[in-house]
Amino acid sequence: MNETLSEARHKQIEAAFAKANIAGYEQQLGFSNFNKELYGNGPVTRPGIKYTIIEGRYDDTVVPFTNAFLHEPGVKNILVQNICRNDYASHINFTYDVNVYQMAVNALDPDHAKPVTCVFQPFIG
Numbered sequence: 001m002n003e004t005l006s007e008a009r010h011k012q013i014e015a016a017f018a019k020a021n022i023a024g025y026e027q028q029l030g031f032s033n034f035n036k037e038l039y040g041n042g043p044v045t046r047p048g049i050k051y052t053i054i055e056g057r058y059d060d061t062v063v064p065f066t067n068a069f070l071h072e073p074g075v076k077n078i079l080v081q082n083i084c085r086n087d088y089a090s091h092i093n094f095t096y097d098v099n100v101y102q103m104a105v106n107a108l109d110p111d112h113a114k115p116v117t118c119v120f121q122p123f124i125g
Helices: 005-019 023-027 033-039 091-096 098-108
Strands: 051-055 075-079
Touching: 005 023, 023 033, 051 098, 075 098, 091 098
Parallel strands: 051 075
Antiparallel strands: none
């Protein structure tokens, strides 16, 4: 059997996730078959659609955090710390981070955007 270490490890990860009935986790791996089928070799975005990605430097789920960003037409990538330096929230904290909330609302309704007040957010890992 001539498989790379990466392929062998991938099979182990896939089997562990299947055993635990959490196949969705395996799909999130960058090298998963799901991602290969979804993205192929072409662009991820579609013409005429505006995309906003809000990501934080302290994200401990998307590693490295820069993997969250898309560099394609129609995409606005927002790094939280470029707007709010004292926001240390991690991936899970974004759901109740008032700064991220306002950034999301502004992205959804740019005609009525309000300033982000930049409330301190601690890192909770």
